Amino acid sequence: MDLLPIWLTLKLAAITTAILLVIGVPLAWWLSAKRSVFKIIIEALITMPLVLPPSVLGFYLLLAFSPQNGLSKWLHNTFDVQLVFSFPGLVLASVIYSLPFMVSPVKSALQQLPVSLAQASYTLGKNPRETFLHVQLPNIKPSLLTATVLTFAHTLGEFGVVLMIGGNIPGVTRVASIAVYDAVEQMDYTSANQYSLVLFAITFIMVMGVFIYNKYQFKSPLE
């Protein structure tokens, strides 16, 4: 078994998760506060990758990333960044694809905190940012962990989008899910089975780990 696709997948998942922690958590915070119709539309858009066929997402990304496209052309000429059939492109696609896995659980956890927690912090003179960092975020740690692990695992499992905009290039876009597909197509069922088992083992252990941790952890009275 060629381990390159496994490493590539882990790298993709790690980078995607890191990016989503940075942009997804503040986004969740923004969404958790007073709702407006505009926010509901944004939230629905964020949820879309959860339900939209990967082939539809892949198709639009292919069009957007294609060098024929103005923005992609400009990116390519200016920064020498090509998005289609490239690792940066996969990262961007994965960020979009896994966004709801980070945003939704964090958002609902924030909404489930009693409002009086933030209010108490305000009456102590603390601004919303301090309140978020010192009061709200520390009290949704289990949800944050769950969101992080599921985001990571879900990115490991990304397939359809990569199939369309990745192109199965070894070491660049040939992630494990594609390697399984490729091995099956090459009738190399031994490799397909090995990749599958590795992926299954990694994701299963992660999911189990989170579940058991969430069961046995010091339970906050808020959940």
Next chain:
Amino acid sequence: MDLLPIWLTLKLAAITTAILLVIGVPLAWWLSAKRSVFKIIIEALITMPLVLPPSVLGFYLLLAFSPQNGLSKWLHNTFDVQLVFSFPGLVLASVIYSLPFMVSPVKSALQQLPVSLAQASYTLGKNPRETFLHVQLPNIKPSLLTATVLTFAHTLGEFGVVLMIGGNIPGVTRVASIAVYDAVEQMDYTSANQYSLVLFAITFIMVMGVFIYNKYQFKSPLE
């Protein structure tokens, strides 16, 4: 645009959702009650399709569904049911694939009900089944609706598994997500775009609908 794939997809999603309501809701109830290590393992397994690459699931289903396989052969000989390249096969795959979308939200909603609700019902002499039907289920309606809509929408979006076990048969297994992929591969971007827009519109309207409903509905104090 050939509308057959759209109808087929809607049919698949409707049947899958109906089946999952019947098996997923009791399963969620069972999981929501006192937890054991065994239940955690079951729960992790149910969560797997959310994070496992569709190509892995597709690979194993291909092996399991192949008429060479003992069980499939028996099914075939006894009931004349063929699972590979058939609509029943897609239904079975979709049920597995969308299971976590039904079970997880219903389970957490049940767990978030105050335990005293069920206890109150018990002290009135009601058994767990009556309590579930008359007290617990009616009070998680919004979550049940969300789970149903997301299950339906997520089944609409199924791609990787169908790609591997469907065989792209018009009217049987050529669902909309496959039609998009197929059109893109044929460089027929007009059709790809039409299918994509239809799928995007359907799923977006459903997701928005649930979000708005959940916002404006009569809010139960329990959520």
Next chain:
Amino acid sequence: QTLKVAIAANLQPVMKALQSDFKKKTGITIDAISGSSGNLSNQIKNGAPYDIFMSADAAFPTMLYKQGFSQHQPVFYADGVLVICGINKTAVNNWPSAIQTVAVKKIAIGNPAIAPYGKVAKEALEKLNLFIKVQPKIVFGESISQVNTYITTGAVDAGFTTLSLIRDPSNKTKLNWALVDSKLYTPIRQAMILLRRAEGNKQAIRFYKYLTSSAAKAIFKSYGYHVN
């Protein structure tokens, strides 16, 4: 950076031999990316970073050439051979009548729109006036590779594929097969092009030339392809 060669799925078995032979001769490593000819063409159109595209027909490379993805006309490198193949004998012995029996439940062919081997399979069935009759049994593979998968897992009883599958020494599944009469389909004239980004890439040009060398021809031949 290694060379990236996009290959039509039917070439998968022979490519392994070509790669190792070329590596032995030149020390150059090649990454092969396989798919149906149409799928690969679509990827190239959208910017896939491939150096050479080896198609299963001439139409796709010609289209890419006309659209400016190459500065050179496509070049023929081999002619493919269509076979019908299955795990059980029943489906392939006297296949035109066998595939009409109830014993044959599913028949795999490549997607005619993107896989040239599927296109000729359909053509052969149509010539025999069988296509309409067996249509309910037909399943479409995304590429000839997927057809091969369906055959070797036993998911279908029979499938139309390339002779190189049979000649592939690494294929351990015991297969029953029969040639499809070459009069039933237009010759599968497989062509390749050197893509724009490989322009001036000495290694790419070297492999491109190697493919029409006698050494390569011998390998193609041993996998059942016709070369001249």
Next chain:
Amino acid sequence: MIKADIKKQLKDGQLLHINKAFVTGSITRVTGPSGAGKTTFLKMLAGLIKPDEGLISVDSNEWFNSAGSINLTPQLRKAGFVFQDYALFPNMTVMQHLKYACGDNDWIDDLLKIGGLDSFTDKKPLHLSGGQQQRLAILRALAIKPNVLLMDEPFSAIDVKTKMKLLADLQTLLRDMNTTVIAVTHNPQELDGIATDELIIGED
């Protein structure tokens, strides 16, 4: 006569040990600091929490006996229970609450009058004030005509005037039914002149 001699290791480490007999028809006031185990005690009587060891018997029936492995379900004990958080069913109207508990319409009408909820029969809990919610919780527990009525802070949300009227009515009713009442309260003056017995849990 209800006899309870039970032990329970509480989650916070304390050992709760209660040994007490309640005369049939008596009204016992249970007091004690927060977290002492008052709610836990009531729930053990109702069969909602299992004691670690001991014995609970009601007249000649054993409800719980760790030695004989007897542990009746809450359904079989059918103790009326007024929960500290009311535990009303958000999906049910006042009337549906009472109909869920019992089928006797005359009895339901009587209860609605006693609780002063007769003009709110089609309201769901969300649209009731805190005091009305609490009264509904009491009526629901009474709807099953329980022999034992366990009440956890049953009057905390009811203002003094309403409480006095309700208590007077309840007293007659409970005397008629000969119900044994065990009521937890934080306010030591509450139930003065009504309670006939007292249990203090966890006072050091």
Next chain:
Amino acid sequence: MIKADIKKQLKDGQLLHINKAFVTGSITRVTGPSGAGKTTFLKMLAGLIKPDEGLISVDSNEWFNSAGSINLTPQLRKAGFVFQDYALFPNMTVMQHLKYACGDNDWIDDLLKIGGLDSFTDKKPLHLSGGQQQRLAILRALAIKPNVLLMDEPFSAIDVKTKMKLLADLQTLLRDMNTTVIAVTHNPQELDGIATDELIIGED
């Protein structure tokens, strides 16, 4: 002197109208039935809920004025607030709560002694009894040395003995700081002899 003349349409349809002045250093007891709007009134004073119209002024500063579109944030008002549900931070120990609120270690030590929490400084709320949690909520509100102290049912979970001791200590402290106190309570006897003024909300 705190002056409030504010109106608020409550979610249940009632109109809450309060017009009252609170003398600096006074202790006002607020009573009234459940749901009348006591908590809402305190939150409007603290800037956590916006009144529909009216005026709130503290000495010569306007905190809220619907005519002049003035509405100070809670951060600027810095009213000490003891929440009905305590609103303790589950992630913080007793000490961290007080340090989050103020930087004066001597003051924190004083508070811990008054609240009898000096031996629990490294405990998180989950490991405190209800009464200890409530005392921590009071100490946290005092940590910012507020001019105005708003307390919502601050003694409901504290047993009588502890309450008496705490009240005595608080009284001295509040007098020293000249803090204006507004305290909601359900128990009409509570704060007898301590409260210097009274506000009844929503009694018909």
